[in-house]
Amino acid sequence: MILESFTHAFDLVLTLDKDFFEILLLSMKVSFLSLLLSCLMGLPLGTYLAIKNFWGRDTVLIMFNAMMGLPPVVVGLIVYLLISRSGPFGWLGVLYTPTAMIIAQMILITPIVVSLTAQIIEEINEEYKDLFKSLVISSHKALIACLYDARYSILTVILAGFGRAVSEVGAVIIVGGNIDHLTRVMTTTIALETSKGNLSLALALGIILLLIALTINLILISLKTRAKRRMYV
Amino acid sequence: MFDEQKKSKSLTPIVISNLSLLLGKTKILDKIKCKIHNKSIIAVLGPNGAGKSLFLKTINGLTPVESGKIKFNSKEINYQIRKEIALVFQKPTLLRRTVLENMQFVLEKKNKLSNLEIMNHLQKVGLDTYKHKPARLLSGGEQQRLSLARALLINPSLLLLDEPTANLDPYSLNLIEEIILDENKKGKTIILTTHDMGQAKRLAKEILFFDKGKLLEQTKAINFFAKPKTKEAQNYINGKILL
Ligand SMILES: Nc1ncnc2c1ncn2[C@@H]1O[C@H](COP(=O)(O)OP(=O)(O)OP(=O)(O)O)[C@@H](O)[C@H]1O
Ligand SMILES: [Mg+2]
Numbered sequence: 001m002i003l004e005s006f007t008h009a010f011d012l013v014l015t016l017d018k019d020f021f022e023i024l025l026l027s028m029k030v031s032f033l034s035l036l037l038s039c040l041m042g043l044p045l046g047t048y049l050a051i052k053n054f055w056g057r058d059t060v061l062i063m064f065n066a067m068m069g070l071p072p073v074v075v076g077l078i079v080y081l082l083i084s085r086s087g088p089f090g091w092l093g094v095l096y097t098p099t100a101m102i103i104a105q106m107i108l109i110t111p112i113v114v115s116l117t118a119q120i121i122e123e124i125n126e127e128y129k130d131l132f133k134s135l136v137i138s139s140h141k142a143l144i145a146c147l148y149d150a151r152y153s154i155l156t157v158i159l160a161g162f163g164r165a166v167s168e169v170g171a172v173i174i175v176g177g178n179i180d181h182l183t184r185v186m187t188t189t190i191a192l193e194t195s196k197g198n199l200s201l202a203l204a205l206g207i208i209l210l211l212i213a214l215t216i217n218l219i220l221i222s223l224k225t226r227a228k229r230r231m232y233v
Numbered sequence: 234m235f236d237e238q239k240k241s242k243s244l245t246p247i248v249i250s251n252l253s254l255l256l257g258k259t260k261i262l263d264k265i266k267c268k269i270h271n272k273s274i275i276a277v278l279g280p281n282g283a284g285k286s287l288f289l290k291t292i293n294g295l296t297p298v299e300s301g302k303i304k305f306n307s308k309e310i311n312y313q314i315r316k317e318i319a320l321v322f323q324k325p326t327l328l329r330r331t332v333l334e335n336m337q338f339v340l341e342k343k344n345k346l347s348n349l350e351i352m353n354h355l356q357k358v359g360l361d362t363y364k365h366k367p368a369r370l371l372s373g374g375e376q377q378r379l380s381l382a383r384a385l386l387i388n389p390s391l392l393l394l395d396e397p398t399a400n401l402d403p404y405s406l407n408l409i410e411e412i413i414l415d416e417n418k419k420g421k422t423i424i425l426t427t428h429d430m431g432q433a434k435r436l437a438k439e440i441l442f443f444d445k446g447k448l449l450e451q452t453k454a455i456n457f458f459a460k461p462k463t464k465e466a467q468n469y470i471n472g473k474i475l476l
Pocket of ligand 2 (some may be wrong): 285286287323395
């Protein structure tokens, strides 16, 4: 039975099943876009928090740190309440659209990007700052140097964010609604098809998801060893 | 040559008056008062924790002073003056880049000429064959030599060296001491710290002896080693010789 599902799963992949690829494509689109937006906000914000000392900075950092562990279903629920017809942003009409899913995932990933970026940049800035001050380097050049020299670590943060986005189910199922041909992504399909007993599609998607996770991890590991070998981390 | 003389004249004499430094609640430097003359080599001596490294960092403007003044040719530290000072840290700080890229970083522009100059300096400290090696893979002594080469590349008129030969083998030690004397001849004022009495004797014209954040002696090197004035200095020298 399991074996049968496996062969069917590979059939789906090999025959380029239309529904199957529609789901895969939407998954990638939602994850990439939410990752992109999270990085656009999170990288500068994390860097800013790392190098600027202002009143309340620690509180902000602690908040983002705590938000890393937000349960996805709770985020889904809150976003749902905000964008449902009667919610304050109901007029946007984005409930049960990919946009809603992207918003929910952004809320999940941005804290990861902010916190980890702040940690990384703070560490490297601590290491470099006396040297830069002694060399009378402009703060602009110093910042660029910190970001550049931390590039390996920052890349791993981005990949970790993508991993979280693509594998997440709780939030997107609530705000997306798992509507066929509209908001159905890999994880939500797996949940639905499994409960319907249609294991072959669920398994096919599961395999792809696993492959994605595996690839991300392989890239992460090779990046890390590459950087470590040169003492660039 | 004329240029170098003009430059070094603009920083010295360095007059330090009543300089105190407070970190947390501890007084690290306590009412330091001294004068550093043009084109001198000065050795800062003293036991571990005496405040030597922080003294150098304070001259470089890296630590906020509690009270007192440092005047470079009667001017307080400013952007132009800072550009003329280079500090080689006790613990080398190298960028997570190659040897060559570490050198390039301190230069404003990259071109054939600057690369030639970089290679010259790397050759001086015996690191020219390592130019593509990640800097932080160098050995401790090699890292120290790279830090020195990087400092020389910006051609400062005041060179602050924090234990520049602490990790060096005898050959490299000689090499670096020759570079220090040479740079001094070219007109640089040099302040260095060391625990190597032989080195202080070989290089220094003057000694500043620190203990527990206080400057106990400023004397000519010959006089200091012949007959130190304070008991602390006597003990320090003796301890070192016995070792
Ligand atoms: N950031 C800091 N906060 C508090 N105390 C500090 C700090 N940095 C250094 N100190 C203290 O200041 C004192 C002087 O330190 P410094 O590094 O100048 O000593 P040093 O004379 O260079 O010693 P060594 O010969 O070991 O290099 C030490 O007792 C050290 O513990
Ligand atoms: Mg020291």
